[in-house]
Amino acid sequence: MAATESLSGPNDLDERERAAVESLLYRLADDEFVIADRYTDWQVRAPTVESDIAIANIAQDELGHARLWYDLLEDFGHSEPDLIWERDPETFRHSTLCELPFAEGDWADAIVRSYFYDEAEHLRLEALEESSYPRIRDRVGKIVGEEGYHREHAENWLRRLVSGEEGRERVQEAVDELFPYALTLFEETEDDEAIDDLGLRTRTLSAMREEWIETVTGTLTEIGIDARAPETDEDGQVLTGELPDHVGRDGDHTDHWATHYDEITNTYRELGRDHAARLMEDPDDE
Amino acid sequence: MMIWEVFRQEGAGKYHTHCGNVHAPDREMALMFAQIQHGRRKPTHSIWVTPQQEIGEIDEGDTTFGGTTDKGYRWATQYNITAAAEEVADSESEQADAEKERGRR
Structure with missing residues (x-):
């Protein structure tokens, strides 16, 4: 991709640039926010105290990252209630991988999911390090610093889970179930051409997907789990049959999302709030 | 599951001080858990973990520390x-x- 001139601040973007920046930010923020909330389902339910604290910590990291991305959407005049608490759930753009509930006690699901997600996030962040939009570029380093632990955590667990027969079976089931959903992380929207064209990221979704598939199928095969690359058409796009019914990126979510969003916003509604309480400084002042 | 004793060092050159333990099947997982459980809230420069059973102990029931006569x-x-x-x-x-x-x- 050709090196692109740096874009300016949020107030100086033209309509196309602004639409592309917002589209990219919504996906980044929504993915992090929704998967973080899902991880908190494990609070006091993880297999040991240690694993409970570790996954809660990962959830807190992801929430912190969501905050950084939502804050950049606030640059365009959106308030926190617009972005989260009073938003139409059908406008959320996260991948459906992030919203699926965990079957009770299915720790292999949590580990496989975070393995798939964090490997993808690693590639996505790498592609943002040289983003032409300075406000995005400047925040990537902070996030990358916390992502190393997530990948280490997921892979360490994965390797240990497969060392016993029951664990191996559960990992295999989770991989079979979640692999198609993980592919939705790389699904394109109508804004992706502009995103790449403007240099908002330096690698296309297809290129990242290709590397992701190679990495995860490589690791899974190595530890004795069956995983195959999905079939693609001549343009390298994943065939529809390889994807789940709901992709998420286009606003089409599973039924679980409506329930989940309702849970997330329950307290806000019950307390009759019309604004979000602020506990922390603006990320720009940190 | 093994118990690993955890020692936290606040700054370079300071002593590693015992701060608790974690349950983990091996050293790699113990280090992974210890950094979250014992290193995420307080300033931390380094963390050691060691299997609890590898620690030798002698206490005042076993010996008289410092002897019994005036020295x-x-x-x-x-x-x-x-x-x-x-x-x-x-x-x-x-x-x-x-x-x-x-x-x-």
Whole structure:
């Protein structure tokens, strides 16, 4: 991709640039926010105290990252209630991988999911390090610093889970179930051409997907789990049959999302709030 | 599942101080858990983990620490020598503190 001139601040973007920046930010923020909330389902339910604290910590990291991305959407005049608490759930753009509930006690699901997600996030962040939009570029380093632990955590667990027969079976089931959903992380929207064209990221979704598939199928095969690359058409796009019914990126979510969003916003509604309480400084002042 | 004792060091050059333990099947997982459980809220420069069963212990039921007879001659503070070198003076004040500590117990 050709090196692109740096874009300016949020107030100086033209309509196309602004639409592309917002589209990219919504996906980044929504993915992090929704998967973080899902991880908190494990609070006091993880297999040991240690694993409970570790996954809660990962959830807190992801929430912190969501905050950084939502804050950049606030640059365009959106308030926190617009972005989260009073938003139409059908406008959320996260991948459906992030919203699926965990079957009770299915720790292999949590580990496989975070393995798939964090490997993808690693590639996505790498592609943002040289983003032409300075406000995005400047925040990537902070996030990358916390992502190393997530990948280490997921892979360490994965390797240990497969060392016993029951664990191996559960990992295999989770991989079979979640692999198609993980592919939705790389699904394109109508804004992706502009995103790449403007240099908002330096690698296309297809290129990242290709590397992701190679990495995860490589690791899974190595530890004795069956995983195959999905079939693609001549343009390298994943065939529809390889994807789940709901992709998420286009606003089409599973039924679980409506329930989940309702849970997330329950307290806000019950307390009759019309604004979000602020506990922390603006990320720009940190 | 093994228990791993955790030692946290606040800054370079300081002692690693025991701060608790974690349950983990092996060293790699113990380090992974310990950094979150014991290193995420307080300033931390380094963390050690060691299997609990690898720690040797002797306590006051097993031995009499310091012996039972008066050994005042063990203490530099008992010797009245003027113009001590700086290092000796430092050591003396450390020993005076230690003596006070012992007296308190």
